[in-house]
Amino acid sequence: MVLLDNGVWDQIISLIFLVMFTLYFMTDLPQRVQIYRYSRLAASKLAMLESMVRESVSKIAGYLSKLGVENPQEIVSRFLDAYFVIQPVDIEPTDIIKRLGHLIESNERKFKNDVAKLLPNVGTHARNNVAASLAIASALNTVYKTLRHYYIVGRKYDNWLLLMQLSMILPQYLRELSPYVKAIDAFVKGIPIGDSVGPLVAFKLAGLSDRIEIVEDTVVSRVEIEGRTVYVVKAKGPGATVGRPGKAVAKLVEDLRCNVARIITVDAALKLEGEATGEVVEGTGAAIGDPGPEKIEIERAAVRCGVPLDAVIVKMSSEEAIKPMCREIAEAADRAYNLVLEIIRNRTKPGDNVIVVGVGNSVGVY
Amino acid sequence: MFGGVDSDPFLYLAIALLVAFVVQGVLSYLSQRKSGSEQERPMQILVVVTCTNCGHSETTNFTEGMFVGRVVGSCPKCGGKLIVSKIFTQPIQQSLKTGPQR
Known part of the structure; x- marks a missing residue:
């Protein structure tokens, strides 16, 4: 069947290519289409992030209403934006760590006091769990608002480069942030998370021995291990808190008048892609991932008294650190415990004082 | 087909490109749906x-x-x-x- 003759087809195709060529090279239509595509992709991912924030808020609100709090949704929303820390002046570095530590402590105290006012009839551990959950929701909300800001700026100024970057980075952010929503379940139910591996090792050493609150939210237990006196420091559990391990070590070293043979810190550490979860490695230094004020306390105490610092780390991904503890990490805690015992046996002698610090969040660990 | 243009290589190229674009579009859509629907194991x-x-x-x-x-x-x-x-x-x-x- 003959529809059109050969010459007409040639003309139609030539015209199509001419129009396409003109649109592609002589107008900004391709960029417009790209902006539209990237913008839609970024918007859909942002909507997913927004739903994650909403989910976290509703989870906490549900828990608060279970605890008998009125208007929980409104209260959680109020907490989302209310707490931020302005970084101290860094062009004058003198005593910057003290200033940073002071700001962090002040903010934490304000936050905890407000949570305490909100939940006057709830125990400390449940209150700490609520505070940790609120902190997570607040962090999620901050990330969402920052990314939304860049999205709106990209749309406003037709900045396709910004929209393209956003659409490419947002799937990664979503993947990394989704465990935070799950972490709220862990905090609300009091299940240990990956980061609790340090306190778990400390528990293995201290068992059910007495806990003395040496500084705020941080306890120390004294146990005898093969003739050595071991002071086990950890955050006060089983509520969700990381305590102040640095200040606790500094105070302990001072109380013992520098009569300490070794300080061993045990903490979760981020693995590199390709490394196995639960790998236990030993190194030197203070294994603690705070912004600085706690870590420097341990380092200063160790330097002042000439005490060697051993670090035992359990490797995991950032997702595993915040999610409920998986089997691999729980089993790694046994290996880390044995490694700590080995260090005590091989590098100290009977009669020595040893400090072991289980760094991390003590949620679900006594 | 298309009466009298069967031997035009330019037309075949255009049709092949069109088909390739459609196939690529469908595959890309399917792969996006698959990655989006990946659920974590309970x-x-x-x-x-x-x-x-x-x-x-x-x-x-x-x-x-x-x-x-x-x-x-x-x-x-x-x-x-x-x-x-x-x-x-x-x-x-x-x-x-x-x-x-x-």
Whole structure:
């Protein structure tokens, strides 16, 4: 069947290519289409992030209403934006760590006091769990608002480069942030998370021995291990808190008048892609991932008294650190415990004082 | 086909390109749907309780209020304290091993 003759087809195709060529090279239509595509992709991912924030808020609100709090949704929303820390002046570095530590402590105290006012009839551990959950929701909300800001700026100024970057980075952010929503379940139910591996090792050493609150939210237990006196420091559990391990070590070293043979810190550490979860490695230094004020306390105490610092780390991904503890990490805690015992046996002698610090969040660990 | 243009290589090229674009579009859409619908495997929370005296241990399911270090009863073997020694998650597909462990 003959529809059109050969010459007409040639003309139609030539015209199509001419129009396409003109649109592609002589107008900004391709960029417009790209902006539209990237913008839609970024918007859909942002909507997913927004739903994650909403989910976290509703989870906490549900828990608060279970605890008998009125208007929980409104209260959680109020907490989302209310707490931020302005970084101290860094062009004058003198005593910057003290200033940073002071700001962090002040903010934490304000936050905890407000949570305490909100939940006057709830125990400390449940209150700490609520505070940790609120902190997570607040962090999620901050990330969402920052990314939304860049999205709106990209749309406003037709900045396709910004929209393209956003659409490419947002799937990664979503993947990394989704465990935070799950972490709220862990905090609300009091299940240990990956980061609790340090306190778990400390528990293995201290068992059910007495806990003395040496500084705020941080306890120390004294146990005898093969003739050595071991002071086990950890955050006060089983509520969700990381305590102040640095200040606790500094105070302990001072109380013992520098009569300490070794300080061993045990903490979760981020693995590199390709490394196995639960790998236990030993190194030197203070294994603690705070912004600085706690870590420097341990380092200063160790330097002042000439005490060697051993670090035992359990490797995991950032997702595993915040999610409920998986089997691999729980089993790694046994290996880390044995490694700590080995260090005590091989590098100290009977009669020595040893400090072991289980760094991390003590949620679900006594 | 298209009466009289069967031998035009330019037309064949155009049609082939069009088909390639459509196939690529469909494949890209399907792969996006697949990655979007990837769900995490359902997990169960397990609790290991251990006797502080004889080391006998059992694995049970988690119930709210449990924490590592909580005394949950007495050992069926020696009467010592049974405490929660581990709480962890694992994919629900794996069989729940109960009873004595090493």
